[in-house]
Amino acid sequence: xxxxxxxxxxxxxxxxxxxxxxxxxxxxxxxxxxxxxxxxxxxxxxxxxxxxxxxxxxxxxxxxxxxxxxxxxxxxxxxxxxxxxxxxxxxxxxxxxxxxxxxxxxxxxxxxxxxxxxxxxxxxxxxxxxxxxxxxxxxxxxxxxxxxxxxxxxxxxxxxxxxxxxxxxxxxxxxxxxxxxxxxxxxxxxxxxxxxxxxxxxxxxxxxxxxxxxxxxxxxxxxxxxxxxxxxxxxxxxxxxxxxxxxxxxxxxxxxxxxxxxxxxx
Ligand SMILES: NC(=O)c1ccc[n+]([C@@H]2O[C@H](COP(=O)([O-])OP(=O)(O)OC[C@H]3O[C@@H](n4cnc5c(N)ncnc54)[C@H](OP(=O)(O)O)[C@@H]3O)[C@@H](O)[C@H]2O)c1
Numbered sequence: 731x732x733x734x735x736x737x738x739x740x741x742x743x744x745x746x747x748x749x750x751x752x753x754x755x756x757x758x759x760x761x762x763x764x765x766x767x768x769x770x771x772x773x774x775x776x777x778x779x780x781x782x783x784x785x786x787x788x789x790x791x792x793x794x795x796x797x798x799x800x801x802x803x804x805x806x807x808x809x810x811x812x813x814x815x816x817x818x819x820x821x822x823x824x825x826x827x828x829x830x831x832x833x834x835x836x837x838x839x840x841x842x843x844x845x846x847x848x849x850x851x852x853x854x855x856x857x858x859x860x861x862x863x864x865x866x867x868x869x870x871x872x873x874x875x876x877x878x879x880x881x882x883x884x885x886x887x888x889x890x891x892x893x894x895x896x897x898x899x900x901x902x903x904x905x906x907x908x909x910x911x912x913x914x915x916x917x918x919x920x921x922x923x924x925x926x927x928x929x930x931x932x933x934x935x936x937x938x939x940x941x942x943x944x945x946x947x948x949x950x951x952x953x954x955x956x957x958x959x960x961x962x963x964x965x966x967x968x969x970x971x972x973x974x975x976x977x978x979x980x981x982x983x984x985x986x987x988x989x990x991x992x993x994x995x996x
Pocket of ligand 1: 743744745746747748749750767768769770771773792793794795820821822823824843870871872873915916917918919920921922923
């Protein structure tokens with residue numbers, strides 16, 4: 731399917747690995763120039779080298795949660811590409827734990843990277859899309875924004891807020907030709923799972939102590955996910971690319987569930 735986005739320009743945050751890297755590649759394979767963003771410069775440059783064979787890619791190292799970063803990221807995209815049509819707010823991670831085990835810093839750090847950065851990037855990017863009379867925003871959320879799991883309280887409260895922001899913003903900018911959607915992601919095998927989720931799963935399943943991380947993910951996915959497997963970054967990238975494309979002309983304000991049918995994954 732031709733997504734009809736050849737020649738457009740995108741920002742993908744959190745694109746040095748995992749889902750964001752797969753989204754950047756999918757967009758580039760459809761002829762989009764992409765500015766990839768993440769904090770670790772070395773990993774970001776490695777991702778840029780990996781992506782270079784698919785088309786025009788530029789990199790900007792930034793912490794999306796720092797004040798002023800959103801404006802600088804958008805400025806960088808305009809400097810490189812002369813325009814901005816697509817914004818994929820993907821940077822972030824999970825925080826495993828309930829309210830009582832979490833700290834004020836956990837809450838603030840997660841809110842800054844997931845929600846505040848998203849608000850700032852939308853605010854900085856939308857005027858560029860309004861100039862084109864065309865824009866697409868995709869916000870990475872979690873299935874827990876729809877079906878909250880107390881074992882991931884902060885992540886899921888913020889995901890619900892992302893879904894709400896997505897809906898309201900979609901209504902605000904619909905007349906400008908800008909469509910805004912979210913993806914309610916289930917368990918997808920990435921570094922995020924290895925670092926933030928597997929240790930929490932292990933705490934509840936001491937009988938799996940001898941299993942490798944990959945086997946723990948396979949077991950918990952088979953148990954919790956109706957289709958019987960964890961997602962792969964490319965599963966999410968395909969949906970993000972469609973939502974970010976001209977072939978999507980009628981879906982806006984929605985949170986697409988992409989979880990293999992699971993309503994929780996821990
Ligand atoms: N994987 C899942 O099962 C799952 C489930 C639900 C929702 N999600 C959401 O999907 C998104 C992508 O997840 P993933 O699994 O692909 O994660 P990942 O593999 O851990 O990759 C996260 C990416 O975000 C970047 N990043 C993190 N904090 C950042 C910050 N403050 N500023 C700029 N970049 C930052 C990381 O690079 P640096 O560390 O170098 O900055 C990396 O490129 C996240 O928002 C996550 O919450 C994932």
